[in-house]
Amino acid sequence: MSEMKIVSGNFAAAYGAKLSRVEVVAAYPITPQTEVVEKIAELVSNGEMDSEYVKVESEHSAMAACIAASNAGARAYTASSAHGLALMHELLIWASGARLPVVMTNINRAMGPPWSVWADHHDTLAQKGTGQLQFFCENNQEVLDSVIMAFKICEDADIMLPAMVVEDAFILSHTKEPVEIYDQELVDEFLPPYDPEYKLDVERPFGFGSLGMPDWYMDFRYKIAEAFEKAPEKIEKVNKEFTEIFGNDNGGLIEEYKTDGVDVLIVTMGSISSTSKDVIDELRKEGHNVGLARLRTFRPFPVEKFREITKGVNVVGVMDRSYTFGHGGDAAREIKDALYGHRDLILKDYIVGLGGRDLTPKILKNIMLDAISLQDKGLDKEIEWVDLRINQERWRR
């Protein structure tokens, strides 16, 4: 029987790994991820979870252990955050190059200096080019659901890639809310054991991680590009199947909230999407024709889907909880890429909530009202930093 529990995003991630019958866990603790691996260690030690728990001396080694385990045909999982994830960088690329479906949970946390343990998407988005699929979660249920779905997507023979399921520091990782912990048998039906075509096996030897000469390397990369092209369809399909079995629809590539025929489309990622839905309801009641697109899958970037949902839209307001120096907010830039040559509309990028700065319904409403106002006055500036100490009065009033 499935069971409702009041748990944190971190526990939801741990239960997701348990329900996925992960066979090898290798992780190194870091705030605010620690509870994920603590909970898994507890589940393994008390016999509730049948996994090999490998203690390692760094995040780099954690992913290395997961890669080895996955190569040997085991389902492998890890979790990290911020500086830990940055240290893992080399191995994130290795996992995708080696076509290993390792799934990890990353707790989105700001990078220092100055030191910060609070929510920010820069750590995850700094890894957007590593060949990982990236799923941004809005609530704790989605964290659990997404771990299970990620294994299903990643282990598909057409995909064979690693994934990051990410949740915002503290806002999800340490916030407790009701989460449905599914019946194991139901999850087993949805997610069969991992059985890769090629693995380390002395009876059937292959070479892994060998040299790719210039006359071969490029073709290996093309194979990965092809897998990423196939991924959007798989993600939607797996989401649909998951929804049918478990009754929770997490949105696949993009969750559309009241987007039919809107003039103004707001785009958010992660936990602020949840608060934003309340604000969207309020604005619609006040007569504004505005809707919300929650960008759930950042890799592969849902290019086609963005073209589809911006038909007839006048203004797109994008909230980015990250900023790439010399470039801009990560989501806004990629949406512009997707719409180039397809849509003639106004797009404004709002930089919000870096390092855990709180995003109240009032601030979110002021951002959305600003986006709505662009319909008449036109684009004032491409990138707006919201709720800085120098402009707080404007956004908090």
Add this chain to the structure above:
Amino acid sequence: MIEIRFHGRGGQGAVTASEFLAKAAFNEGNDVQAFPMYGVERRGAPVTAFTRIDSKAVRNKAQIHEPDVVIVMDMALLDAVDVTAGLKTEGKVILNTGKSPEEMKKTLGVDNPVYTVDASSIAVQHRLGSKVAPIVNTAILGAVVKATGMVKIKSLIDVVKENAPAKKEENAKATEQAYNEVRGEKIE
């Protein structure tokens, strides 16, 4: 939507209190959310925790800036923290003290309904924590339930009995005693 803010010190159980209240409200059919102030907590340091309760889905994931209820578990915090910051006009204050609600109203300088209960003594009586550092969370929750009526006392006691990590019966008794001893407006 009811928004509650707990002020305590690391080790008093403020975070656990926010969760127990959420669990009791959830068991009565509400959606809930419980979270600590996002800090780097240490034993003895001021701790803030929050609970949201609503009959509809709780989607707001911002911090609580204008609470309906404020709970102060350690009176020494009054010198260090502005505990009534942002409190709604009709918002209630529940304090862990043997002093009268009238006196505390003056101390705080507020017109809000104020409730008091000597949760520390109750905790010590039931051997929860030590005399120097009593664990007052289960006791103060009994007072909160009586003062606000946000959940039934039975729902809370069931949660305490099920979830208290140790001394389940003692904790449940402390909850009940504080429920009966809290003083304040409209409490006989």
